[in-house]
Amino acid sequence: MFVSSDCSAQPDFKSCTLLMPAVSVGNVGQLAVDLVISTLGMSKVGYFYTDCLVPMIGNNPYATTGDNTAELCINAEVYALPSKQLVVLQIRSPFIKNKYRPFCQTLLSWVESCRFAKVVLLSSSHAYQRSDQQLFGTPLRYLLSPAVQKTDEELMQKLNWRELEKIAAFPGVNGDEKVLYIPGSGITKLLFTESCSKGIQMIVLLKFCSEGDNIPDALALTDYLNEWLQLTGNQQSSSSPTKSSRWKIPSSWKLIFGSGLPPALF
Template sequence: MSKESHIFLIMFIASDSKDLDFRGFSLILPAVSVGNVGQLAVDLLISTLTLPRVGYIYTECLVPMAGSNPYARSADDAVELSINAEVYSLPEKKLAVLQIRSPVLQNKSKEFRQIILSWVKQNGFSKVVLLSSSHAYQRDDRQLLGTPLRYLMTPDLQSIVQEKLQSLSWKELERIAAFPGVSETEQQIYIPGGGFTKSLFQDSCSEGIPMAILLIFCSEGDNIPDAFALVNYLNDWLQLVECTGSTSSMSSVQWIAPSSWKLLFGCGLPPLIF
């Protein structure tokens, strides 16, 4: 058994004994980044499409956590256990979603990226979409104008979806000078607050994986509006959720917030303290 196969068998645990075939599927996952916007956007996607959980990722690279079902719709399914990295799927849309709920441990980022990309290659996903965010206060002058949404795509995906991108009129993430004030010719990708976003993108470029990064500039605080903006941005491209009403605008999508969002900012002050 190869090392790569060994990693795959250890990391993904299916919910039941059914064989899962992700070949040709799109994989969507979040980066643990500023405001947790990517994770909130994935929450909206899972809750709206009522995606069933098909398995989970077992890895020592993430901070351990466990809790109740964040997408509970009744008292019966509220007791289901939820952990730090779970996989959801909808075969009719050829869609798989990996929700990551805890940060990557220090010095484990490279190993975690290798595990994710190994799993992507083993399963034959057609493309990977990483939802992320970046510090709004660290934008350069060009990024202050217009929409706060940006994208990046590896060459292997860019060649496939070039015409679609042109019709969407999206803005690609601007490169900045690697040595400001010294040399403006050498440009680099700069995603402050983006967690492993930049590194995973660079790894995907090197390994020929078709990957897109969709991100939003934001600040810490109430990031629910940012999550809606980012998931609309995703839906504008992949058309995962149909619009309601007569308008074709993606803003007309009726996203369903999960039940766990009711306690997003805690449960409030107890009245007995007054």
């Protein structure tokens, strides 16, 4: 459940857009959310208390001065930017085994109680497990729940975005029955299907990728998001070969690959 940083008042999230990542291959969604929070200078308004995530604690990942470096962060925190009606739930640790479904149920109950306008889920999927038709064109895809198709599907078509293709449920036997297949995407499929059944407006934006240096993937996914929501101005097209340079890299990314080799080894 959501716990506000201000004990005297609960923030009003009505009609806001909730942006969140899936813990998926390459942690691309989480890295993209980091870029949004850091660039927009979003303020922390509380945290999401749950026993479904591995417990963790660390220093402020968005520290800008020595004064705020020692501020602590935990596994699921909520940030807000009222001027853009944007709320962000950042998830920083993996799920405990068999806790996917309880988390999705708790999260969607919170979404309904807060009356969010829509939920945007940033995710990723294994590039090596793409179907033949997914090998062509951009590695970026989207999914729309039925509740949001009436309002956003036309815009997606104007942007020339590609919806995530379904694959045959029984390859080589019956090609008529199609199913969603998003390997490596964590809670993405479960959260999306639950949102569809509950009539929640959900948009999934994802990128096919592989494990490794996933910063370029995160930049591409954030550009993709910005092309639609226009969080920052003068955004380049997601099809551009040059990556956007207007995203502010969080200070915590300096240690994204560790602290290097100790000189004493040589």
